Amino acid sequence: MKITFRDTLEGVGPDQLGGRFFDGWPNPPSTPTFLKLLEQSYAVELAVDEDTGNVVGFIQAISDGVLSAYIPLLEVLPEYQGKGIGTDLIKRMFNRLSGLYMIDLLxxxxxxxxxxxxGMHKASGMVIRHYQNQSGAANS
Ligand SMILES: CC(C)(COP(=O)(O)OP(=O)(O)OC[C@H]1O[C@@H](n2cnc3c(N)ncnc32)[C@H](O)[C@@H]1OP(=O)(O)O)[C@@H](O)C(=O)NCCC(=O)NCCS
Structure with missing residues (x-):
């Protein structure tokens, strides 16, 4: 298995995003909606299995590009977990965001x-979740 990392969606379409991401989500985004949320991110890092050309892990950041970034999603497909891919995705994303002040995630x-x-620190936070919007379908 040869895993490579990419900082762009170039050459990535729905066919490369068909893995079972959003594991455990009752109402996950469709593959086109998944692609859209990656495209509309401030930054993405992808892990690709070169044997299949498929994306097997990703991390997404949204940001104002001035002070703050938030990392909504990081996921590695179950069969690829425990091989250091998640760690590499975070390191690569933190490197991309190192010029900003705040990098937050839950x-x-x-x-x-x-x-x-x-290098992250524990903090407390507050959230709202509109579960009826979990698939993102209304915004895609
Ligand atoms: C979290 C996740 C991205 C890690 O990816 P990965 O490629 O397996 O990560 P790595 O192989 O680099 O590192 C694995 C480390 O994460 C830890 N880890 C992963 N899932 C864990 C869990 N549910 N509870 C505790 N530790 C966990 C492992 O114990 C391991 O620690 P170690 O380095 O001390 O052995 C992956 O498990 C995943 O996609 N999980 C489901 C989605 C998720 O929870 N995303 C994070 C949202 S905040």
């Missing part, structure tokens, strides 16, 4: 040690 407590290894 995660389950069990993943906090994973992010602490990348």
């Amino acid at each position: 995660c389950d407590a069990e993943l906090q040690p994973f992010y602490e290894k990348q």
Whole structure:
């Protein structure tokens, strides 16, 4: 298995995004909606399995490009997890965002040690979730 990393969606279409991302989401985005949210991001980093040409992991950042960035999604397909791909995606994204002041994300407590290894600190936060909009269909 040869995994390469890319910082662009060039050459990536729905056919390369067909893996079972959004694992565990009751109402996940469709593949075209997935592509759209990547396209409309401030920055994306992709992990590609060169044997298949398919995207097997991704990280997305949204930002004002001045002070702040937020990382909504990071995911590696289950069969590719535990091989360092997630760590590489974060490192690459943090490098891209290193000129900004704030880089924030939310995660389950069990993943906090994973992010602490990348220099992040625990914080508290507040959220709203409109679950009826989880698929993003109304905005695609
Ligand atoms: C979190 C995730 C991106 C990590 O990707 P990965 O390619 O497996 O990561 P790596 O191989 O670089 O590192 C794995 C590390 O993450 C830890 N980890 C992964 N999932 C974990 C979990 N649910 N609970 C605790 N630790 C977890 C592993 O224990 C491992 O730690 P180690 O380096 O001390 O052994 C991947 O597990 C994933 O996609 N999970 C589902 C989606 C998700 O939770 N995304 C994060 C949203 S905040």
